[in-house]
Amino acid sequence: MRSFALSLLFFPLFSFAQKSYWQVEQTKPVIVTSLFFDAVMQEFSTLDYLTYDLTTGNIQYYDAYKNGLQPVSFDSSKLSEKKEWEVTPKITDGKLKVLIYGNNNNIGFIICKPAGDNEQAFLEKVKASKMLVHQQLMDAVKEHPVVNLPKDNPENTDVEVNLGAYSLRLPRDKYFIVRTADSYQFLSKTGDEPESDFNLFDAGYNHNDSLSDRGFWPVVKEENLWLSIHPYYDWKTKEKGAGGYLLTNSASVSGGYVNMATAQQESTEELLPLVPIFRSLKAEKKGISRDAYNFPGCDSKGEKQTVGALAITLPPNYQVREFYTGGSNFYQFGVMDSLQFSSENPDSRYYPVEELDKNGNRSLSLASGGVYSLKNTRFSTDIGKIRADFEREGISVLEQDDNGILYRYHGSYHLLRYIRKGNTHYVYTLQFKTLQSCLSEFCRSRKMFL
Numbered sequence: 001m002r003s004f005a006l007s008l009l010f011f012p013l014f015s016f017a018q019k020s021y022w023q024v025e026q027t028k029p030v031i032v033t034s035l036f037f038d039a040v041m042q043e044f045s046t047l048d049y050l051t052y053d054l055t056t057g058n059i060q061y062y063d064a065y066k067n068g069l070q071p072v073s074f075d076s077s078k079l080s081e082k083k084e085w086e087v088t089p090k091i092t093d094g095k096l097k098v099l100i101y102g103n104n105n106n107i108g109f110i111i112c113k114p115a116g117d118n119e120q121a122f123l124e125k126v127k128a129s130k131m132l133v134h135q136q137l138m139d140a141v142k143e144h145p146v147v148n149l150p151k152d153n154p155e156n157t158d159v160e161v162n163l164g165a166y167s168l169r170l171p172r173d174k175y176f177i178v179r180t181a182d183s184y185q186f187l188s189k190t191g192d193e194p195e196s197d198f199n200l201f202d203a204g205y206n207h208n209d210s211l212s213d214r215g216f217w218p219v220v221k222e223e224n225l226w227l228s229i230h231p232y233y234d235w236k237t238k239e240k241g242a243g244g245y246l247l248t249n250s251a252s253v254s255g256g257y258v259n260m261a262t263a264q265q266e267s268t269e270e271l272l273p274l275v276p277i278f279r280s281l282k283a284e285k286k287g288i289s290r291d292a293y294n295f296p297g298c299d300s301k302g303e304k305q306t307v308g309a310l311a312i313t314l315p316p317n318y319q320v321r322e323f324y325t326g327g328s329n330f331y332q333f334g335v336m337d338s339l340q341f342s343s344e345n346p347d348s349r350y351y352p353v354e355e356l357d358k359n360g361n362r363s364l365s366l367a368s369g370g371v372y373s374l375k376n377t378r379f380s381t382d383i384g385k386i387r388a389d390f391e392r393e394g395i396s397v398l399e400q401d402d403n404g405i406l407y408r409y410h411g412s413y414h415l416l417r418y419i420r421k422g423n424t425h426y427v428y429t430l431q432f433k434t435l436q437s438c439l440s441e442f443c444r445s446r447k448m449f450l
Contacts, residue, residue, distance in 0.1 A: 021122040022050040022096045022112035030107040037106040044110055045235045047129045049122070052089065052096060059089070064129045064235075067213075133233055140231035140240040141217045147227060147268055149220055152276045160280075160287030163200065166251060166258050167287045169280035176439060177290050178398050184290075187398075189436045194408055198247070198262040198274060200281075206250045207259035216246050224250045225278055227271065230264065247271040249278040258283065294399075298443035304450065307351040307371045310419075310426050311450040314353065315441070320371070321352045333372055335416070335427055336389040338379050347375040353430065367437065369414075369430035377423045386418060399442065403449070406442045413438035419449045 027041045047064035051071070060071035086101045096112040116122040158169040161177070163184060170186075175197070178185040183201035187194065208226050211217070216228040225248075232243035244264040250257045260278055265271055302313030305320050314320070323331065330343040331350045341348045351373075355366035362368075387397050387405050399406040404417035413435050417428040428445065432438035 018054050019119075020052045020054065020091075020096070021115045021117070021119070022052060023115035023125070024048045024050065025095070025111050025113045028109040028111060030109070031105065032108070033105045034102070037100075037102065037108070040100075041108050041110075047133060047235055049115055049126050049129065050096070050112055051122070057089075062126045062129075064126075064133045067130075069123060069126060069130075133235075136233035136240050137215075137231040138217070140233065140242065141219060141229060143240075144219045144229055144242060147220050147272075149222055149225070149227065149275050150272055152279065156276070158276070158280070159293060161293045162285055162287040162289055165253050165285060166281060166283050167285065168200070168277060168282075169287075170277060170293065173293075173296050176294055176398070176435060179290065187435060189439065191435075194411070194435070195263065198260060198278075200258060200260045202253075202256060203259055204256040206252075206257050207261060208248055208250055211246070211248065222279070225275070227268065227275075245271055247274055247278055249281050251281050251283045253283045295439065295443040298446075299440075300444055300447050302444065302448065307426075308349055308373050309424065310371070310373065310421060312371070312428070313448045313450065315355075315444065317356050317358075318367075319354055319356060321354070323350045323352055323370075333427075333429075335386060335418075336381065339374065339381060339386075339425060339427070341372040341374055341427070345374070349373045353428075365433055367430045367432050367441065369428075372427045372429070374425045375423055376425060379425070380420070381418070381425075383418050386416070401446055404442065404445065406438060415442045415445065417445060417448065 024044045024046055026046070027044050029038065029041045032038045032041070045064065049062040049064075051060045051062075053059070058073065060073060062069070062071050066072070086099075088099045088101070090097050090099070094114065098110040098112070100106070100108050100110070115125055157172050159172050160167055160169050163177075174189060175186040176189050178187060178196070183199050185196035185199045187196055191197075206224065208218075208224060211226070211228055215230050217231060218226040218228045220227040228246045228248065229242040230244040230246070231240065233240045244266060245268055246264055247260075247262045249260045258281070260281055262271055262274060303316050305312055305314050307320055323329075325331070325343040331341065332343070333341045333350070335341075341350060343350070349372070351371045352368075353370045354362050354368050357363055357366065383400065383403050383405060387400055390397055390405070390407060395407050395409055397405050397407045403419055404415060406413065406415050408414070413432045415428075415430055415432075415438055419426050426449075428448065430438075430441060432441070
């Protein structure tokens with residue numbers, strides 16, 4: 001199956017003022033130690049064509065799997081960025097042989113046969129090759145088995161959620177809706193993977209109209225609700241079929257469209273349960289707020305605890321411990337350059353906070369973290385500045401309120417709350433294995449500082 005194409009800029013040792021036309025005949029890997037090199041060699045097919053300018057050494061590549069007649073210059077290849085690769089073309093015995101050499105570790109040849117002696121005849125062959133691939137892909141779409149979109153369940157308990165100029169009906173308390181600069185992402189609260197099930201974004205166009213540019217074609221249409229496939233054609237085995245699926249919908253709003261799309265999935269089974277959600281997209285403002293959907297029935301209660309001079313509330317199954325420094329017992333935690341907590345600083349303190357199971361025991365699967373304090377009269381910050389600093393470091397912040405942020409880091413979910421009392425800065429931070437548990441404590445802890 002084709003996914004990308006090789007392109008390089010060659011500098012031959014000879015120069016003739018002539019442009020020649022070639023068709024890929026075969027590739028001959030000699031030594032292969034790199035998966036990248038192996039993939040590159042397999043990308044060339046007998047359906048691909050080249051032009052070779054003997055004067056400049058420039059080679060243009062016509063990929064049969066790419067739309068249009070515009071060739072790709074070989075100097076845009078990923079391979080050309082690897083300085084250890086050397087590429088040498090040579091015309092011998094009426095054929096163009098391209099040697100790709102990588103420090104004795106990866107060696108192969110691309111062998112091409114003549115494909116005409118003028119550009120018009122050559123381009124006709126290129127067109128025919130591209131049309132063959134296109135026809136095979138379209139046949140894969142036509143021959144795809146019939147897919148029936150599920151109907152809505154009239155007795156469902158879905159919740160209508162207001163997302164600005166439009167609304168969606170979502171299963172009750174299933175998703176965590178993340179608002180980004182230009183879209184909404186929908187993360188499953190109980191899912192193991194942190195990726196979004198689907199996203200929703202504003203645009204000046206109907207997203208469905210651009211699917212063919214990405215190689216997707218609809219097999220089911222229900223107005224603007226489309227289930228599309230990414231067809232493939234294997235030039236070696238002649239096999240064709242669906243290489244992936246996509247669910248999309250669009251609704252017209254003032255000044256443009258609101259678009260919904262899933263990530264590409266391997267089967268329809270992963271997408272069909274989302275059809276009622278996609279079908280529910282309406283260009284109207286109604287339903288509960290995003291915050292109310294994200295945190296339904298939020299319990300803000302807790303038991304009063306004291307950490308240093310700070311009074312807080314914690315869940316009944318959380319405990320605070322004293323931390324004694326000395327010997328190998330130390331701590332170090334940095335929020336930003338000017339807010340660093342360390343056992344080496346006499347003005348810094350750390351109070352471990354741990355979630356306990358029903359038997360009062362600690363576990364690696366439960367939340368852990370602590371409360372940090374630092375006396376510093378010359379420094380000031382707020383949660384907005386902390387978030388900006390985190391995002392500059394590439395940390396994915398999913399939610400923010402008046403004094404806290406919820407973020408994802410190294411496969412875990414974290415919450416962090418900041419408050420200043422007098423000249424002392426306090427940070428409450430916990431790490432969670434699951435999104436749902438992090439959401440619960442993030443909501444509960446909004447008013448934890450007394």
